[in-house]
Amino acid sequence: MVGVAALEGFLRKHRTIGLDSSILIYFIQADAVYGPLATKIFEWMEAGRVHGICSALTLLEVLVQPYRRNDEERVGQFYGLLTTYPHLTWVALSLEIADLGARLRATYRLKTPDSILIATAVNSEATGFIGNDADLKRITELDVLVLGK
Numbered sequence: 001m002v003g004v005a006a007l008e009g010f011l012r013k014h015r016t017i018g019l020d021s022s023i024l025i026y027f028i029q030a031d032a033v034y035g036p037l038a039t040k041i042f043e044w045m046e047a048g049r050v051h052g053i054c055s056a057l058t059l060l061e062v063l064v065q066p067y068r069r070n071d072e073e074r075v076g077q078f079y080g081l082l083t084t085y086p087h088l089t090w091v092a093l094s095l096e097i098a099d100l101g102a103r104l105r106a107t108y109r110l111k112t113p114d115s116i117l118i119a120t121a122v123n124s125e126a127t128g129f130i131g132n133d134a135d136l137k138r139i140t141e142l143d144v145l146v147l148g149k
Contacts, residue, residue, distance in 0.1 A: 001148045007037055010128060010145045011044050016051045018121020018142065020131030021061040021113070024054070028062065028078060034132065037147055041130060045087040052088040055097075055120040057113060059083075059090065091120045108138045118142065 011017070019041070025031070026038035044050045059082065066074040083090065091097070093116065101119035104110060110118070114133065121129050122141050129142045136144045 001033070002037065002145065004037065004040060007040055007145070007147075008044075010130070010143070011041070011050050014050060014126070014128035014143065016053060016124065016126040016128075017041075018053045018117060018124070018126040018129040019058070020117055020129070020133065020136070021058040022132045023130055023147075024058060024062050024082065026132075028081070034147055042085070045085065048087055050087070052085075053121050053124040053126050054082075054088060054090050055117050056090055056092050057116050057120075061113070089124070091124055093120075094123075097123050104139070104141070108135070110135060 023038050023041060026034040027042050029035070031038065041052070045052045059079070062078055062082065063075055066078060082088070097116065097119045100123060101112070101115040104118050105112060105115035114136065118129060118136070118139055118141070127143060128145065129136065129139070130145045130147065132147045134146055137146055
């Protein structure tokens with residue numbers, strides 16, 4: 001697993017980073033293993049030291065469990081927190097991102113959601129991407145940090 005020092009070193013190298021959905025889920029759920037690292041990323045964003053990029057697809061993925069549990073209050077909390085977080089930009093899926101996502105999926109044999117998240121980051125001129133899927137290590141368009149694998 002990546003340590004705090006390695007994470008901070010990665011964050012220092014990049015002004016804008018793409019975030020995998022897992023990072024937001026770890027942060028929101030205060031995950032026992034990855035929550036502290038996710039919190040560090042959000043602290044850097046809140047302080048304006050790094051700018052985060054998220055696809056609207058990420059919001060879909062984050063809200064599934066609260067909707068599944070019919071927990072409208074939690075949906076509202078998540079939506080409110082994430083859509084107003086400082087230095088975190090949400091990007092809608094566009095034709096340009098879809099095309100780039102298809103190219104990335106074809107080149108790296110990624111799953112569709114991963115290709116959309118990476119394409120969103122690339123299209124938004126991010127230079128780094130943080131996730132927790134070893135398949136992301138194949139990407140060459142961005143500097144990728146995989147937290148645990």
